[in-house]
Amino acid sequence: MSPIIRFDRVSVIVHEKTILSDISFTLFPGEKAVLCGKSGSGKSSVLRTLLGLHPIKSGTVYFQEQPLTPSSVQTVRSCTAYIGQEPMLGAESVREALLLPFQFKTHRDHKPTEAQLIEVLQRLHLPADILRQESSRISGGEKQRIALARGLLLGKKLYLLDEVTSALDAESKQAVFDVFSDPQLTVLSVAHDPEWLERCGIVFELEAGRLTQVKRNGNT
Numbered sequence: 001m002s003p004i005i006r007f008d009r010v011s012v013i014v015h016e017k018t019i020l021s022d023i024s025f026t027l028f029p030g031e032k033a034v035l036c037g038k039s040g041s042g043k044s045s046v047l048r049t050l051l052g053l054h055p056i057k058s059g060t061v062y063f064q065e066q067p068l069t070p071s072s073v074q075t076v077r078s079c080t081a082y083i084g085q086e087p088m089l090g091a092e093s094v095r096e097a098l099l100l101p102f103q104f105k106t107h108r109d110h111k112p113t114e115a116q117l118i119e120v121l122q123r124l125h126l127p128a129d130i131l132r133q134e135s136s137r138i139s140g141g142e143k144q145r146i147a148l149a150r151g152l153l154l155g156k157k158l159y160l161l162d163e164v165t166s167a168l169d170a171e172s173k174q175a176v177f178d179v180f181s182d183p184q185l186t187v188l189s190v191a192h193d194p195e196w197l198e199r200c201g202i203v204f205e206l207e208a209g210r211l212t213q214v215k216r217n218g219n220t
């Protein structure tokens, strides 16, 4: 099996500041990894680099073993659900937000039924009546779970998650853990939550833009 993501000695410089330095790691399909480290250590920058949002100064990012280029970055974005700390849902109501991608030709034939919408909400410990609410009036943790629900409805297999459990109560957090126990889903996340760290098979520790430690399944 080949890696889904591979960073090979990647350095990123933004506004003359080195924000990632000589980062190398691989992630295989189905693996769950978490980036941790102090504030400003470069965790979110790893996700943003993979999404083509930072220029790569040296080294290569590979996605499904293809080097990341301005054109191939579209493949990464279409295969990935990126859930930031305050996702933009891009529609007035939650229902519209969930159905938004299905207006487009690529997804039109897979528009979810009402039952499928409710089922995915339940999986994420969200009530069905959230569908009627305005997207701007739901909490940050709810927005993240709606963005997650949209990824699941779209059948996304790779999730880039930035602090998705930090705002959640125990039951909602458990629901998110349960969703990602699916061996078909690959996760590269940023988190401080010790429970999330425990559940991820791989822990990448960053310090001032450098990868200082990789722990796999409890072994350093």
Ligand SMILES: Nc1ncnc2c1ncn2[C@@H]1O[C@H](COP(=O)(O)OP(=O)(O)OP(=O)(O)O)[C@@H](O)[C@H]1O
Pocket: 014, 015, 017, 019, 037, 038, 039, 040, 041, 042, 043, 044, 045, 046, 190
């Ligand atoms: N667009 C940018 N322009 C300039 N500096 C940036 C930019 N994006 C990130 N940085 C800098 O890069 C460093 C790493 O930022 P990053 O957001 O990746 O850290 P982080 O580990 O995710 O932090 P936090 O835990 O606080 O979210 C920080 O010093 C930040 O100021």
